[in-house]
Amino acid sequence: MTDQTPLELEKPLVTQVSDIARPGVTTGLVDTTVEAGLELKARSQWSYARQRFLRHRLAMAGLTGLLFFFVVGIFANAIAPYPIDAIDLNHIMIAPTSSGHHWLGTDEIGRDFLSRIIFGIRTSEEVGLFVAFLGTIIGLALGAIAGYFGGLIDNLLMRLTDLVLTLPLLAVLLTVAALKGEGSQWRVSIIIALFLWTGIARIVRGIFLSLREKEYVEAARASGAGNTRIMFRHILPNTLGPVVVAGTLAVATGILIETALSFLGFGIKPPTTSLGVLIADGQNNPQKWWLTVFPGLAIVAIVLCINFIGDGLRDALDPQQRRVRA
Amino acid sequence: MLIYITRRFLYSIPVLALSSFLSFVFVSYAGDPRANLRANPKVSQLTLNHLAHQYHLDTSVPVRYWYWIQDVFTHKLGVSLITLQPIWPDITRTLGHTAQVVLLAECIALVLGIAVGIYSAVRQYSIFDYTFTSVSFLGFAMPTFWLALLLQILFVDIYLKWHVRIFYTSGLNTQGNATWSLDRWQHIALPVATLTIISFGLYSRYMRASMLDVINTDYVRTARAKGLSERHVIMRHVFRNALIPIVTVSALNFGAVLSGALVTETVFSLDGIGFYFVNKLGQLDVYAIMAYLMVTAVIIIAANLVADILYGYLDPRIRYD
Numbered sequence: 001m002t003d004q005t006p007l008e009l010e011k012p013l014v015t016q017v018s019d020i021a022r023p024g025v026t027t028g029l030v031d032t033t034v035e036a037g038l039e040l041k042a043r044s045q046w047s048y049a050r051q052r053f054l055r056h057r058l059a060m061a062g063l064t065g066l067l068f069f070f071v072v073g074i075f076a077n078a079i080a081p082y083p084i085d086a087i088d089l090n091h092i093m094i095a096p097t098s099s100g101h102h103w104l105g106t107d108e109i110g111r112d113f114l115s116r117i118i119f120g121i122r123t124s125e126e127v128g129l130f131v132a133f134l135g136t137i138i139g140l141a142l143g144a145i146a147g148y149f150g151g152l153i154d155n156l157l158m159r160l161t162d163l164v165l166t167l168p169l170l171a172v173l174l175t176v177a178a179l180k181g182e183g184s185q186w187r188v189s190i191i192i193a194l195f196l197w198t199g200i201a202r203i204v205r206g207i208f209l210s211l212r213e214k215e216y217v218e219a220a221r222a223s224g225a226g227n228t229r230i231m232f233r234h235i236l237p238n239t240l241g242p243v244v245v246a247g248t249l250a251v252a253t254g255i256l257i258e259t260a261l262s263f264l265g266f267g268i269k270p271p272t273t274s275l276g277v278l279i280a281d282g283q284n285n286p287q288k289w290w291l292t293v294f295p296g297l298a299i300v301a302i303v304l305c306i307n308f309i310g311d312g313l314r315d316a317l318d319p320q321q322r323r324v325r326a
Numbered sequence: 327m328l329i330y331i332t333r334r335f336l337y338s339i340p341v342l343a344l345s346s347f348l349s350f351v352f353v354s355y356a357g358d359p360r361a362n363l364r365a366n367p368k369v370s371q372l373t374l375n376h377l378a379h380q381y382h383l384d385t386s387v388p389v390r391y392w393y394w395i396q397d398v399f400t401h402k403l404g405v406s407l408i409t410l411q412p413i414w415p416d417i418t419r420t421l422g423h424t425a426q427v428v429l430l431a432e433c434i435a436l437v438l439g440i441a442v443g444i445y446s447a448v449r450q451y452s453i454f455d456y457t458f459t460s461v462s463f464l465g466f467a468m469p470t471f472w473l474a475l476l477l478q479i480l481f482v483d484i485y486l487k488w489h490v491r492i493f494y495t496s497g498l499n500t501q502g503n504a505t506w507s508l509d510r511w512q513h514i515a516l517p518v519a520t521l522t523i524i525s526f527g528l529y530s531r532y533m534r535a536s537m538l539d540v541i542n543t544d545y546v547r548t549a550r551a552k553g554l555s556e557r558h559v560i561m562r563h564v565f566r567n568a569l570i571p572i573v574t575v576s577a578l579n580f581g582a583v584l585s586g587a588l589v590t591e592t593v594f595s596l597d598g599i600g601f602y603f604v605n606k607l608g609q610l611d612v613y614a615i616m617a618y619l620m621v622t623a624v625i626i627i628a629a630n631l632v633a634d635i636l637y638g639y640l641d642p643r644i645r646y647d
Contacts, residue, residue, distance in 0.1 A: 166626055167626070171600075175619070260471060
């Protein structure tokens with residue numbers, strides 16, 4: 001972090017004093033020191049957080065599960081036993097069998113259901129990640145601006161989030177997706193993200209509001225740092241913990257909302273397959289239970305994994321927070 | 327207190343006005359209510375123009391908003407542009423059905439959630455606690471519509487296999503039955519169960535956490551030190567204070583509950599306001615969509631206001647100014 005020249009000794013004393021005043025930044029403190037046979041290792045906040053996370057059993061289980069689902073999603077083409085729209089006319093709507101090739105049965109026109117679920121997992125994961133990413137970026141940017149500058153922008157932003165909070169979220173999303181979604185995966189993802197950033201914006205705004213009055217920010221300003229530098233270098237890193245937690249949980253929310261929209265017929269539409277689309281299709285044949293049960297199980301498993309990871313991250317990064325999920 | 331309530335109430339008026347304006351502009355620009363008529367070869371251009379003029383569709387959207395607002399207050403939310411029927415009777419009927427299901431489910435979920443929350447907190451890390459923690463985690467991860475579908479599939483299967491009708495899986499009443507008879511209960515049981523399960527997880531977790539917060543306070547230790555029985559301490563000293571956050575949570579949760587009701591009603595084809603909305607959205611019935619959004623917005627704002635008032639009443643330490 002410090003731009004140290006090879007000519008250490010020739011540096012003026014003042015720099016060294018200021019280096020000592022910032023523990024953790026200088027190389028001396030990060031290094032392992034050997035003193036009287038004892039090895040002391042200075043740990044950063046992050047290494048404590050990492051340890052707390054790695055010890056969190058549920059979070060590790062969630063991480064393993066999620067890795068599995070991501071591998072399935074990424075390598076869907078290689079893993080799926082059949083192409084997504086291959087039709088097997090000899091096996092139409094058969095129940096899951098272990099003897100044949102259709103492990104999870106086939107749908108109403110004889111497409112292998114396991115393959116369709118694997119491709120559905122891919123779509124749902126893409127939507128969840130994209131929604132969380134875009135939502136976090138928007139929330140970070142607007143929350144930072146509102147919290148740092150305050151005044152009119154802050155007021156506007158908070159009134160806007162008030163507005164979003166007065167309407168039932170699902171109904172608003174349904175309306176927007178019905179009119180502007182066109183059944184496309186990316187359009188639907190963008191629409192969901194545009195309504196999901198408010199939570200993150202509120203978190204970031206709160207932290208910025210409290211930190212902008214701190215002495216170290218004043219010191220940074222006194223030493224000539226501009227607004228951008230203060231915002232990005234001095235305050236933003238402090239929001240990272242809560243934002244990472246909220247962003248992780250937003251992946252789950254994104255997936256759940258997408259499946260609900262698609263199920264009601266206003267989200268993603270065929271030929272794109274998401275887990276919600278599969279359940280919506282299965283509803284035409286309520287007695288073929290596997291058409292409903294398996295895609296739903298996949299959703300529950302993915303969301304459960306993400307929630308476990310989110311809880312682990314919260315315990316690791318944000319120890320003051322309560323463990324209850326809202 | 328009264329001043330605070332009045333101010334909150336007055337503040338909600340511009341919020342409501344702005345959100346109605348924004349949604350009206352959006353819905354009106356995006357959807358053409360005459361699309362169906364236009365596609366119908368029996369409807370002439372003259373009729374279309376006439377209709378457009380009669381319902382102010384030939385004016386700009388902000389002007390139309392003004393006409394709509396007048397309609398909302400003088401003609402109770404106006405007339406649907408697709409069916410040309412008044413909207414208000416539909417709204418009151420469907421809202422009544424939704425209220426039956428939602429309020430029943432919320433009451434059961436609150437009672438169960440509070441009971442389980444208390445017991446989980448008192449016996450923290452017991453098998454009971456772990457079981458219900460897992461149940462509520464599952465509840466958080468489960469899409470509402472999937473749970474509803476599972477129940478539906480299960481009871482359809484039971485009926486087809488053994489020919490016993492325990493619960494019906496769609497509608498509100500079978501033809502020929504009195505509205506309020508056993509028949510109605512058999513119909514709303516599954517939607518109520520769905521919504522109960524979804525809300526229960528949230529309430530039990532919150533109750534547990536808030537109980538644990540209070541159990542570790544000094545005055546509870548004092549109460550125990552005085553020699554009060556554990557039962558007395560839990561019920562009189564901990565429980566009553568732990569209840570306060572639940573009140574807020576249940577009121578703030580009302581938006582999510584309405585979203586859940588929307589999905590559940592659609593699965594069970596229940597004639598509630600959410601199902602009405604989904605149908606009208608499919609037909610792009612602009613004024614009916616607006617009616618739903620406005621009615622639910624009013625309900626949510628009212629629920630938030632009630633939460634604020636109750637909070638101040640239950641916790642005398644809270645001062646409004």
